[in-house]
Amino acid sequence: MDMIDCHHLTNEKPKPAMATFFSTFTAPNPLRSKSILHYNQQFTVKCAASSPSLPAPVQTFWQWLTDEKVVSSKSPAKPGTVTEGLGLVAQRDIARNEVVLEVPKKFWINPDTVSASEIGRVCNGLKPWISVALFLIREKLRADDDYSPWRSYIDILPECTDSTIFWSEEELSEIEGTQLLSTTLSVKEYVKNEFLQVQEQVILPNKQFFPFSVTLEDFIWAFGILRSRAFSRLRGQNLVLIPLADLINHSPSITSEDYAYEIKGAGLFSRDQIFSLRSPIPVKAGQQVLIQYDMNKSNAELALDYGFIESTPDRNTYTLTLQISNSDQFFDDKLDIAEMNGTKEVQYFDITLGRPLPPKMLPYLRLVALGGTDAFLLESIFRNAVWDHLELPVSRDNEEVICQVVRSACQSALSSYQTSIEEDEKLEREDITHRLKIAVGIRAGEKKVLQHIDGIFKEREMELDEYEYYQERRLRDLGLVGEQGDIIFWEPK
Numbered sequence: 151m152d153m154i155d156c157h158h159l160t161n162e163k164p165k166p167a168m169a170t171f172f173s174t175f176t177a178p179n180p181l182r183s184k185s186i187l188h189y190n191q192q193f194t195v196k197c198a199a200s201s202p203s204l205p206a207p208v209q210t211f212w213q214w215l216t217d218e219k220v221v222s223s224k225s226p227a228k229p230g231t232v233t234e235g236l237g238l239v240a241q242r243d244i245a246r247n248e249v250v251l252e253v254p255k256k257f258w259i260n261p262d263t264v265s266a267s268e269i270g271r272v273c274n275g276l277k278p279w280i281s282v283a284l285f286l287i288r289e290k291l292r293a294d295d296d297y298s299p300w301r302s303y304i305d306i307l308p309e310c311t312d313s314t315i316f317w318s319e320e321e322l323s324e325i326e327g328t329q330l331l332s333t334t335l336s337v338k339e340y341v342k343n344e345f346l347q348v349q350e351q352v353i354l355p356n357k358q359f360f361p362f363s364v365t366l367e368d369f370i371w372a373f374g375i376l377r378s379r380a381f382s383r384l385r386g387q388n389l390v391l392i393p394l395a396d397l398i399n400h401s402p403s404i405t406s407e408d409y410a411y412e413i414k415g416a417g418l419f420s421r422d423q424i425f426s427l428r429s430p431i432p433v434k435a436g437q438q439v440l441i442q443y444d445m446n447k448s449n450a451e452l453a454l455d456y457g458f459i460e461s462t463p464d465r466n467t468y469t470l471t472l473q474i475s476n477s478d479q480f481f482d483d484k485l486d487i488a489e490m491n492g493t494k495e496v497q498y499f500d501i502t503l504g505r506p507l508p509p510k511m512l513p514y515l516r517l518v519a520l521g522g523t524d525a526f527l528l529e530s531i532f533r534n535a536v537w538d539h540l541e542l543p544v545s546r547d548n549e550e551v552i553c554q555v556v557r558s559a560c561q562s563a564l565s566s567y568q569t570s571i572e573e574d575e576k577l578e579r580e581d582i583t584h585r586l587k588i589a590v591g592i593r594a595g596e597k598k599v600l601q602h603i604d605g606i607f608k609e610r611e612m613e614l615d616e617y618e619y620y621q622e623r624r625l626r627d628l629g630l631v632g633e634q635g636d637i638i639f640w641e642p643k
């Protein structure tokens with residue numbers, strides 16, 4: 151099927167500036183995202199859904215849903231071929247918040263579907279996404295004469311998306327030096343390890359269910375399908391594929407995720423559940439119904455999960471990883487203080503273009519860099535108050551060190567990219583492939599965030615003489631500093 155053209159971190163740790171301080175920029179943990187999956191323009195609709203030129207598998211799919219009474223000729227939206235592959239096209243004008251489609255639970259694919267299926271017994275105890283992935287692969291690879299009720303749905307799933315997990319080595323070389331490359335490689339490594347395990351424990355010992363060869367490629371396909379189309383954060387459903395609803399595409403110009411979809415009771419006298427999708431904006435007949443997938447995902451997450459990015463500046467992020475070095479002589483005290491204040495030995499800070507630094511970043515940096523004559527603050531009598539002190543500059547030395555370390559880490563990260571922002575911006579204006587556009591947007595975005603971080607600490611460095619440090623604050627609190635900042639001495643008469 152060619153709905154979508156089928157093509158497809160560890161950054162160097164900057165040298166610690168001093169023994170007690172270890173700062174590193176690495177890729178965000180790919181599996182750390184809040185939800186495994188979820189979800190400017192109006193896109194051109196190439197052909198109306200009722201058009202005979204709709205691909206045959208999509209027509210078969212629609213017929214199946216019609217026979218099952220999930221849809222009818224009066225349905226407000228139908229599948230159509232659009233620039234993003236398949237999408238949902240309005241059959242008539244649709245009002246804001248109007249229900250576009252409803253899909254009963256019987257047609258969902260989730261871990262319960264797998265449990266109730268032939269392979270349920272052998273999938274017992276597997277991670278939810280792995281059992282659903284095996285289910286999808288089995289449905290896809292089953293012989294044509296082996297009837298499956300899911301066949302017409304499986305047949306409309308794309309062979310791949312533009313997610314970086316499907317990129318060739320050559321395409322990946324365009325994101326050399328980026329956090330996205332490291333994340334992509336670690337995700338692929340993770341998927342590979344899970345595959346090897348499930349192959350040995352489930353696929354090979356159960357030839358009766360898997361009489362065909364299942365490859366790592368099949369497994370990556372299933373992972374990509376789940377990552378790009380499963381819904382999550384729904385009532386009791388953390389991983390669910392909803393056929394038909396998963397044809398909905400994303401629009402950057404819709405800036406609210408509210409009310410687009412929900413799970414509700416099928417009716418007053420029914421205990422069944424139904425998935426209901428609403429249009430967040432009014433849509434004219436013939437136009438595509440679109441939603442906002444996730445306001446909180448960065449461009450790197452969008453590229454990894456779905457295979458597109460946005461030009462919105464605040465989608466550009468860079469994850470700064472800071473760490474209390476375990477060779478730090480004050481390691482135990484620092485860790486205790488960090489943990490008492492909701493941070494860890496290794497702490498990630500997601501920095502977004504044009505936004506202030508995350509609130510805990512400066513105190514954490516100051517804590518990590520604390521040493522020398524400032525080390526008294528680590529003593530246990532200060533334990534409850536120390537974080538408050540770290541919220542403000544502690545000493546000139548401490549503040550200077552954090553500026554130097556962050557700036558040198560930024561410079562080092564910036565030097566690992568192959569191109570300059572100017573070169574990227576020039577390329578962005580040219581006629582390039584969708585994947586190259588993603589690559590160029592990602593590498594330019596990361597560099598801009600690094601420059602943004604560097605700029606913040608450059609400014610701080612220039613203001614070092616203007617800050618009030620711990621000792622001055624202390625003297626002022628004791629009433630020993632006059633209003634003009636002059637130190638008041640007690641003068642004997």
Ligand SMILES: C[S@@+](CC[C@H](N)C(=O)[O-])C[C@H]1O[C@@H](n2cnc3c(N)ncnc32)[C@H](O)[C@@H]1O
Nearest residue numbers: 234235236311378379396397398399400456458
């Ligand atoms: C939930 S599916 C939507 C249906 C999909 N277009 C299809 O052909 O099956 C999500 C995928 O649609 C495509 N997509 C959705 N919104 C897009 C957008 N704004 N720009 C580019 N591709 C988009 C991406 O390939 C993404 O992985």
